[in-house]
Amino acid sequence: MTPEKIALIRTSFDAVAPMADQAAALFYSLLFEADPAVKPLFKTDLKDQGAKLMKMIGVAVNNLHDLNTLVPVLQSLGKRHVDYGVEDSHYATVGACLLKTLEKGLGDAFTPETREAWAEAYGLMASVMIEAANTVEA
Numbered sequence: 001m002t003p004e005k006i007a008l009i010r011t012s013f014d015a016v017a018p019m020a021d022q023a024a025a026l027f028y029s030l031l032f033e034a035d036p037a038v039k040p041l042f043k044t045d046l047k048d049q050g051a052k053l054m055k056m057i058g059v060a061v062n063n064l065h066d067l068n069t070l071v072p073v074l075q076s077l078g079k080r081h082v083d084y085g086v087e088d089s090h091y092a093t094v095g096a097c098l099l100k101t102l103e104k105g106l107g108d109a110f111t112p113e114t115r116e117a118w119a120e121a122y123g124l125m126a127s128v129m130i131e132a133a134n135t136v137e138a
């Protein structure tokens with residue numbers, strides 16, 4: 001990813017951070033509306049889960065410049081998601097809901113360039129997670 005795109009992601013994520021709880025709540029309501037079948041996969045309290053999700057997105061956002069550190073973290077996360085019952089096709093739905101959440105949370109600050117940068121970052125994270133999920137270790 002270009003340094004410009006990484007900067008756009010960081011700035012916009014910082015703007016969402018103070019409203020992380022509301023953003024997470026909005027994200028789950030959009031997700032369960034988009035695909036009600038994923039709801040039963042979430043067993044823990046959604047507030048805790050939302051906090052973990054935002055924290056992990058924060059870790060990813062801060063390490064986009066350092067893929068050597070980020071990739072192994074995402075690979076383990078992707079493998080754990082298999083145990084949570086997550087399927088490859090769910091990643092596209094989650095990505096769309098994440099973009100919608102950012103759009104609602106950020107309003108006009110969510111410019112087309114910022115959307116593009118987030119779409120690329122999420123696509124990168126999702127592809128590493130999906131690939132790890134489908135890799136059987138010898």
Ligand code: HEM
Pocket residue numbers: 038041042043044045049052053056057077080081084086087090091092094122125126129
């Ligand atoms: C970039 C994409 C994603 C990130 C960064 C992410 C992040 C996380 C994190 C940090 C956790 C906490 C547990 C752990 O660390 O193992 C978690 C759990 C979970 N995630 Fe994700 N996730 C992503 C994609 C998805 C997708 C596509 C789904 C599909 C619906 C999903 C469903 C779940 C479920 C069901 C749990 C466990 C919840 C529970 O135990 O109640 N995640 N995720």
